[in-house]
Amino acid sequence: MKTRIIPIFVPHRGCPHDCIFCNQKKITGVGTDITEEEVKNIIESYLKTIDKNCHIEIAFFGGSFTAIDIEIQKNLLSIAKEYVDKGLVKDIRLSTRPDCINKNILNILKENKVTIIELGVQSMDLKVLDNSIRGHSDLDVVKSSKLIKEYGFKLGLQMMAGLPSDTEEKCIYTAKRFIDLKPDFVRIYPTLVVKDTGLEKLYNEKKYNPFNLEETIQIVKKLLVLFYLNSIKVIRVGLQATEDIALGRDVICGPYHPSLRELIESRIYRDYIEILIKDKNIKEKIIIYVNKKNISKIVGNKKANIEYLREKYKINLKIQERILNLDEIYFNYNNNEYKTNIKEIYNKLYNIYKF
Incomplete structure (x- = not known):
């Protein structure tokens, strides 16, 4: 059965940190907060075009969802829950930060029929996390991942390759730490220098250089092998192409390619x-x-x-x-x-x- 995603973008809403690589408005193409009415309109619009025989998921992406005010979380999720209760949607997923998970939050997510939680981890190396101004540690990742699995949610982990002070060895270290946590799936995002970010400032000051495309291929091919042999699905490699996410537009430099995964699998x-x-x-x-x-x-x-x-x-x-x-x-x-x-x-x- 094919899976179809209804994406709801909540750019930067609730996020307690301004990570060095992040400009969610550029990445998602969405620049304002989203309302309950807009959520409902987006879902209704997608449902009109999706085959009812598909496995349909509503996904809250783009921000640290569980850092939003609790009442706003409940209101947005209650809209999605209506469609699960009606049997029109199978899953609700969301993405958030490792330090924005606790038992109270997980109870609220359970009550509102959330089934999949993705953590934007980015790296398990402390220096990389610090240089990227992530504001959380590797221990936050371990704690929140275990808690998510204990509560019966599917766990997704996201990593980035090429952040400040990152190396091939650190990327492999992160992948191995992910494997220890036994996620249901992972995403791999090579680091791009996006306009209006701290990373752009570092790049312009010649204090940061991203991995080039060849370096990225050489590193990520090894990550794919590691995850595959440990039965962990890699559901995405690279940012999804949009009108803004392309070299020369809002991506200043970095290993961007619209078919990055195919390039890497081809190299394998x-x-x-x-x-x-x-x-x-x-x-x-x-x-x-x-x-x-x-x-x-x-x-x-x-x-x-x-x-x-x-x-x-x-x-x-x-x-x-x-x-x-x-x-x-x-x-x-x-x-x-x-x-x-x-x-x-x-x-x-x-x-x-x-x-």
């Missing part, structure tokens, strides 16, 4: 093919058979993988569609056909990548 396939070429001493040609939905990932953006392998190894790479499961893949080389799957590929790369 390329890394594996390189290993195969070396291990099996493959010459001249490889034919790869995959589900048609995976063809673009193996070909690479603008045929990048095909060109790379041709130039480096003089290998002619051909990709053909075959009726296979999404995670199945066949390699034909040196008159042999070799079957594998995504899990085996990721396991192989886990032993190659440095963690």
Whole structure:
């Protein structure tokens, strides 16, 4: 069953800190507080266009929802709850800060049929948190995550790669700490320099440089392998493209790409093919058979993988569609056909990548 999200943006409302990377008006495209009437209008508008057979969720995004005045929380949630009670919506989710969770808040969320809570963690490294003016510690993350799970909510954790003083090692450390907390899913956001933020000021003063696109690919591919092998879904990589979120508009610089996840997954396939070429001493040609939905990932953006392998190894790479499961893949080389799957590929790369 397909899942459809009805997004309700509450930009910066209730947030007790002005984090160095954050300008929610730019990121969400919404600049004013939202009213109960507007929430109802948004839900009604979306429901008119969504197939009733879909799994429908109402999601409060963009701010620290549980830092809002309690009465406002109740009022906004009560609107969403009406649609759950009517059977029109299955889940209510919201995002908030790790230091804005306690038993009283969780009881209120339970009463109002909230089922999914996402924590904007960003990093588990104390120096990165401090330099990003997050205002919470790693212990806040551990405490709130455990409490959320104890209350029976689904837990999502969000991390950012490339914050001030961040490194590949710190990103991997954060991922491993996430894995220990056993979230139901994670999101990975490479850090972008957005207009009107503290990060823009640091960048202009030459005190901060974001990860570039290649660094981001090299780091996040390892995070995807770690999360996959620990059965944790990564439901998003990178900010969703909007009219504002694009280089040269409100994003000044940083590893922005509208298809960032596909770039990274494509690199994972390329890394594996390189290993195969070396291990099996493959010459001249490889034919790869995959589900048609995976063809673009193996070909690479603008045929990048095909060109790379041709130039480096003089290998002619051909990709053909075959009726296979999404995670199945066949390699034909040196008159042999070799079957594998995504899990085996990721396991192989886990032993190659440095963690």
